[in-house]
Amino acid sequence: TRARFRETFEAVNAKLGETFQQLFGGGEARLELQGDAQLAEQDDPTQTKQDRWLDRGVVLLARPPGKKISHIHLLSGGEKSLTAIALVFAIFQLNPAPFCLLDEVDAPLDEANVGRFCAMVQAMSARVQFIFITHNKTTMELARHLIGVTMREAGVSRIVEVDLDAAVKMLDE
Amino acid sequence: TRARFRETFEAVNAKLGETFQQLFGGGEARLELQGDAQLAEQDDPTQTKQDRWLDRGVVLLARPPGKKISHIHLLSGGEKSLTAIALVFAIFQLNPAPFCLLDEVDAPLDEANVGRFCAMVQAMSARVQFIFITHNKTTMELARHLIGVTMREAGVSRIVEVDLDAAVKMLDE
Amino acid sequence: MRLATLRLAGFKSFVDPTELHFPCELVGIVGPNGCGKSNTLDALRWVMGESSAKHLRGQSLDDVIFAGSGQRKPVAQASVELVFEHHDESGALQGPWARFRDLSIRRVSTRDGQSKYFLNGTRCRRKDIADLFLGTGLGRGHGSTSGTRSYAIIEQGQINRLLDARPEELRATLEEAA
Amino acid sequence: MRLATLRLAGFKSFVDPTELHFPCELVGIVGPNGCGKSNTLDALRWVMGESSAKHLRGQSLDDVIFAGSGQRKPVAQASVELVFEHHDESGALQGPWARFRDLSIRRVSTRDGQSKYFLNGTRCRRKDIADLFLGTGLGRGHGSTSGTRSYAIIEQGQINRLLDARPEELRATLEEAA
Numbered sequence A, B: 001t002r003a004r005f006r007e008t009f010e011a012v013n014a015k016l017g018e019t020f021q022q023l024f025g026g027g028e029a030r031l032e033l034q035g036d037a038q039l040a041e042q043d044d045p046t047q048t049k050q051d052r053w054l055d056r057g058v059v060l061l062a063r064p065p066g067k068k069i070s071h072i073h074l075l076s077g078g079e080k081s082l083t084a085i086a087l088v089f090a091i092f093q094l095n096p097a098p099f100c101l102l103d104e105v106d107a108p109l110d111e112a113n114v115g116r117f118c119a120m121v122q123a124m125s126a127r128v129q130f131i132f133i134t135h136n137k138t139t140m141e142l143a144r145h146l147i148g149v150t151m152r153e154a155g156v157s158r159i160v161e162v163d164l165d166a167a168v169k170m171l172d173e
Numbered sequence C, D: 001m002r003l004a005t006l007r008l009a010g011f012k013s014f015v016d017p018t019e020l021h022f023p024c025e026l027v028g029i030v031g032p033n034g035c036g037k038s039n040t041l042d043a044l045r046w047v048m049g050e051s052s053a054k055h056l057r058g059q060s061l062d063d064v065i066f067a068g069s070g071q072r073k074p075v076a077q078a079s080v081e082l083v084f085e086h087h088d089e090s091g092a093l094q095g096p097w098a099r100f101r102d103l104s105i106r107r108v109s110t111r112d113g114q115s116k117y118f119l120n121g122t123r124c125r126r127k128d129i130a131d132l133f134l135g136t137g138l139g140r141g142h143g144s145t146s147g148t149r150s151y152a153i154i155e156q157g158q159i160n161r162l163l164d165a166r167p168e169e170l171r172a173t174l175e176e177a178a
């Protein structure tokens, strides 16, 4: 299954490049095998190319537009969430599950990033059903059907039909 | 220092009751020594009252208005954050540090909870200086001075003076 | 295949029989803090076979059964049913479930920790439910709970978990996607 | 005592000399994702003595020095100065720092990991800075880094950390507040 992992790694890597650029409006991201950078420096002839795929961990490097490439822990809160979304959507496009459930993934994002996130969800919805929980008005507008949940009776959840205006009002309840 | 810990525990407990009620608009919260509930059941005469304070962990129980009291892991994302804020503010009121730095603590909160959070920060600002990072328009309105951070040149942060309108516009950049 | 209807009764804060409809590809769920939004996602994971209490934000599996509120008493069981829609535009049934006209799964659980699973109304094992999702990005071959922990379901506050993971864990996620 | 001015140079994304003014009790910081907002809080913790790279979201301490951007080269050092305002309305100096007319702390660090601390322009030890904050809810008696990890500074995404902690950790937080 080494060959299979290599295939997946390369396929996700290619897709990740695409989803990252769409979500950030530029820049790049890639997966690397742990120690790859070090290995290249050592250029150790005894370690054949084939062994490389055995049991080594995977790291993700990202470069938001105009910045230097860095490890993900140096990214900001919003940049990190957007990069994680890019990775999830890259895997999705390779092995599409029939539906995707998202619980407030847009919370750390600013409006520009929420806009690009919505555009991507919209495009993917041709093949995947999205069910998403959100507090963000822009993301609500993406939904073609909205489900309101209330607790008029404390402790007891009920469903109410809402349209966009009612949903936005609910935000300010 | 057992006696000192007991004093702090009881003082924070009393304050927590107040801050929780203000932030949730009702309900109650309290600290408990781990195992207290079990101890009460066993009513073990050998364990003197004094030992109770030795080395036992602390748990927090919370009851949002109209619900049953429960462990904090059963609370929702927003309820949990608001409860954590109540605890921080309770400790603060007992041992006020001169300033308090908050990084997007309002992100998981709905508008009603943001409103109560802002009212509390406003009241505490008589004795404590607050510096807070936020994406929320209601919280921005609380600030008497706003600092805008931009990266017009990619990768290089600069400060711009902003007023409320400019700050709100920045959100939609 | 897509989700069509979710029916809950006695599950977490949904004590009364409640129905959620998912009539299209883009469905939003909204409401104030603590009203029960994340509980609907927990119900979806639970009915698909999730067996870890911790992943359902509880300490034990009966934390999913309505535990009472200020006014109401606790109930004895939780029941969740999920109906799928798997006709394509032409009405033909597609995919691995073409042999079924309708497709619905159901899980019922009582306070003694026992769970019963049903496929189209007929009692079945948990493994039968897990097998339904195999290879769809929801299911996972290697024997753990059915795909409820897959990359297709992102819990609240967990989006960064994927990146905070150690390199070996990131590798495991990729292997699941293979 | 309150914060008055923060001066940064070469610290994370603030490569050019930059000043932030905190003229009152309620100051908001706003801006798009990745623009440098959380870096300003990192600067405040750093100048007050934070010594753990992990708590500054880096792998090593020189991750706080500007590492370059698309157009700019990395720099050799990071410098942060924090000026306090500790006159009360009547102009009198209050609190334990009354002996100082002005009060400012500064930290400068180079890529070899060496940090220099200054109190009102005069070189001092880190301990001298930590002592300033003792007993104010920022400082912690028991020898660890000065109060930068105290309850008075809540990092992004960490608000729930307090409640996710194990019972003995919650006890330790309370003991710090004693």
Ligand SMILES: Nc1ncnc2c1ncn2[C@@H]1O[C@H](COP(=O)(O)OP(=O)(O)OP(=O)(O)O)[C@@H](O)[C@H]1O
Residues within 6 Å of the ligand: A155, B064, B067, B070, B074, B075, B076, B077, B078, B079, B108, C011, C012, C013, C031, C032, C033, C034, C035, C036, C037, C038, C039, C040, C063, C064, C065, C066, C067, C068, C156
């Ligand atoms: N077994 C149970 N019985 C009754 N109520 C329960 C049970 N389990 C959880 N709850 C209630 O459900 C509420 C949490 O709901 P949920 O997490 O779905 O909220 P939410 O709508 O996602 O809110 P947020 O916007 O804050 O994330 C809690 O207040 C809790 O009291």
Ligand SMILES: Nc1ncnc2c1ncn2[C@@H]1O[C@H](COP(=O)(O)OP(=O)(O)OP(=O)(O)O)[C@@H](O)[C@H]1O
Residues within 6 Å of the ligand: A064, A067, A070, A074, A075, A076, A077, A078, A079, A108, B155, D011, D012, D013, D031, D032, D033, D034, D035, D036, D037, D038, D039, D040, D063, D064, D065, D066, D067, D068, D156
């Ligand atoms: N040593 C460094 N040199 C140059 N840039 C750095 C350095 N350390 C961090 N950065 C940059 O700072 C940016 C992160 O800034 P920060 O975390 O302050 O953003 P933020 O404004 O808080 O954003 P968000 O709203 O997403 O939380 C990253 O994009 C990173 O590239």
Ligand SMILES: [Mg+2]
Residues within 6 Å of the ligand: B076, B077, B078, C037, C038, C156
């Ligand atoms: Mg939720």
Ligand SMILES: [Mg+2]
Residues within 6 Å of the ligand: A076, A077, A078, B103, D037, D038, D156
């Ligand atoms: Mg930030």
